[in-house]
Amino acid sequence: MDPLTFDYENLHVRVDRGVFELFPLDGIEHGFRVPLSWLGALVHYKKPDTPGELILGVVRDPHAALYGTERLAFRYRSTQVVRVPKSDEPLFRAYFTEVAALADRRVV
Incomplete structure (x- = not known):
């Protein structure tokens, strides 16, 4: 199976053989x-009319949602x-929904 990749501005991520990787590009x-x-x-999103920030991390519980994870998780x-921007959030949701299916996990 080919790696599942996603590119957005200066961000490049990929999933291959059960591992998620973010590669440092300009600004990261x-x-x-x-x-x-x-x-x-x-x-x-901290404020309704401002762009959100992408947060990636390690969850405490492997049964937590893969995408839409609560910050305390x-x-x-x-x-x-x-x-x-809010208009681009569906791009992230679509990618991480595919990733969650590979991992047999859910999204919120």
Whole structure:
């Protein structure tokens, strides 16, 4: 099976053989790698009319939602240098829904 990839602005992520990876591109300080069973992802909006921030991390409970993860469910989290307007959130939801299906996990 080919890796499942997603590109958005300066962000490149891929899932291959049960592992999620974020590769550092322009503006992203560090990479991130985690097994799908522990991945959590969220686009968090602090204010209704401002772009959200992408949060990726490791969840405390592998039964937590893979996407739409509550912030308190993270054991470790990292806010990425990616701002996501509400109109682009469905792109992230669609990608992470595919990832969740591979991991037999849910999205919120």
